Amino acid sequence: MSVKQTVPFAGTQEQADQLQQIIAQLRDEPGSLMPIMQKAQEIYGYLPIQVQTMISEGTGHPLEEIYGVATFYSMFNLTPKGKYRISVCLGTACYVKGAGDIFAKLQELLGIAGGECTADGKFSLDACRCVGACGLAPVMMINDDVYGRLTVDELEGILKKYQ
Numbered sequence: 520m521s522v523k524q525t526v527p528f529a530g531t532q533e534q535a536d537q538l539q540q541i542i543a544q545l546r547d548e549p550g551s552l553m554p555i556m557q558k559a560q561e562i563y564g565y566l567p568i569q570v571q572t573m574i575s576e577g578t579g580h581p582l583e584e585i586y587g588v589a590t591f592y593s594m595f596n597l598t599p600k601g602k603y604r605i606s607v608c609l610g611t612a613c614y615v616k617g618a619g620d621i622f623a624k625l626q627e628l629l630g631i632a633g634g635e636c637t638a639d640g641k642f643s644l645d646a647c648r649c650v651g652a653c654g655l656a657p658v659m660m661i662n663d664d665v666y667g668r669l670t671v672d673e674l675e676g677i678l679k680k681y682q
């Protein structure tokens with residue numbers, strides 16, 4: 520599935536300089552690609568293709584290898600996260616209680632697909648695994664706020680609280 524990037528890349532020269540410095544420091548150490556990518560994500564908040572390209576050019580690792588690592592490990596984000604990060608639990612207990620409908624309705628209300636961020640940078644939407652609150656299924660989190668026993672009809676009102 521291709522992920523549409525709804526927020527244009529807006530890296531600064533300062534961020535690029537920071538990244539170049541990290542690459543110069545770590546480049547020659549064995550196994551340094553992961554630490555460089557982690558630092559890059561700390562600097563930019565995510566690893567868009569522009570940042571992956573900078574890492575590739577700075578380290579000599581092919582872009583395909585960097586993309587492969589970035590997509591394999593769940594700690595790396597290829598798209599930016601919103602100011603408000605919405606996670607809908609799609610674990611079994613939540614799923615049987617209608618979490619799929621919750622997820623679909625949020626996509627419709629926000630105009631984005633799972634894994635994306637709204638163009639104003641406010642909301643990002645992701646599915647997650649069981650968060651250990653199955654008794655409250657279906658469950659969604661917005662940053663640290665937990666919403667349980669959710670219904671599709673409540674979603675619009677909940678989102679308004681964050682507008």
Ligand code: FES
Nearest residue numbers: 608610613649652
């Ligand atoms: S399955 Fe959703 S909280 Fe456990």
